[in-house]
Amino acid sequence: QVQLKESGPGLVQPSETLSLTCTVSGFSLTSYSVSWVRQPSGKGPEWMGRMWYDGDTAYNSALKSRLSISRDTSKNQVFLKMNSLQTDDTGTYYCTRDVRGREDYWGQGVMVTVSS
Amino acid sequence: DTVLTQSPALAVSPGERVTISCRASESVSTLMHWYQQKPGQQPTLLIYLASNLESGVPARFSGSGSGTDFTLTIDPVEADDTATYYCQQSWNDPPTFGGGTKLELK
Numbered sequence: 001q002v003q004l005k006e007s008g009p010g011l012v013q014p015s016e017t018l019s020l021t022c023t024v025s026g027f028s029l030t031s032y033s034v035s036w037v038r039q040p041s042g043k044g045p046e047w048m049g050r051m052w053y054d055g056d057t058a059y060n061s062a063l064k065s066r067l068s069i070s071r072d073t074s075k076n077q078v079f080l081k082m083n084s085l086q087t088d089d090t091g092t093y094y095c096t097r098d099v100r101g102r103e104d105y106w107g108q109g110v111m112v113t114v115s116s
Numbered sequence: 117d118t119v120l121t122q123s124p125a126l127a128v129s130p131g132e133r134v135t136i137s138c139r140a141s142e143s144v145s146t147l148m149h150w151y152q153q154k155p156g157q158q159p160t161l162l163i164y165l166a167s168n169l170e171s172g173v174p175a176r177f178s179g180s181g182s183g184t185d186f187t188l189t190i191d192p193v194e195a196d197d198t199a200t201y202y203c204q205q206s207w208n209d210p211p212t213f214g215g216g217t218k219l220e221l222k
Contacts, residue, residue: 043215043216044202044213044214044215044216045159045202045204045213046213047210047211047212047213058209060210061210062117062210094158094159100206101147101149101206101207101211102149102161102164102165102204102206103149103151103159103161103204104161104164104170105161106158106159106160107158108158109158
C-alpha cells in the first residue's frame with residue numbers, strides 16, 4: 001500500500017537549516033510527484049514545493065529563495081532543505097503524493113520547532 | 117496568490133445535512149479539492165476536481181461548484197465527521213489551501 005514517512009529533527013535553532021527526508025513505499029518516484037506541505041498549529045496548510053516525477057522541481061515563490069527539494073530514486077526518498085529558519089517556520093511538515101495537483105496520500109507529518 | 121475563504125466553524129446535529137463553503141479570490145475552474153483533518157492526524161482527501169469522490173470515502177460526502185464558489189456537503193452527518201475541513205485549489209500557482217472550517221456535532 002502507499003505510504004509516506006517524514007523524518008528529521010524536531011528542534012532547529014533560528015537561522016539554521018532544516019533538513020527533512022520523506023521515504024515512500026507502494027509507488028515509484030518516477031511515476032508520481034511528491035509535494036511538501038507545512039501547517040502551523042491551528043492554521044491551514046501551506047504548499048511549499050514539489051518534486052515532479054520527471055525530476056523537475058517547483059517551489060512556492062514565497063519560499064523559493066530558502067528552499068531546495070531533491071530526491072534519490074534508488075532509496076525512494078525525497079529531501080527538503082530550507083535555510084534561515086525563523087520562529088514562524090514552526091509547524092508540522094508533511095510530504096504528500098501529488099496527483100494532478102491534489103494530494104491523495106499524506107505522511108503522518110513531523111513537528112518542527114524553531115527555537116533557541 | 118489565490119485566497120480561499122471558509123467559514124471558521126459550524127455546529128450541526130447528527131443526521132442533519134451540512135454544507136461547507138469555500139470562496140476563491142479568483143477563478144480556479146474546477147480544480148478544487150477537499151480534505152478532512154481530525155485532531156492530531158494528517159489531512160485526508162475527500163473530494164477532488166470539485167465533485168469527484170475519492171476512493172473509500174463514504175457517499176455521504178459530495179462536492180459541487182466551479183469558478184469561485186464551491187461547497188462540500190455531508191448528508192447525513194455522523195458523529196465521526198467531527199473534524200476540520202479544508203479546501204485547496206490547484207488551478208493557479210502556487211496551490212493554496214483555505215483556513216479550514218471546524219465542524220462540531222451538537
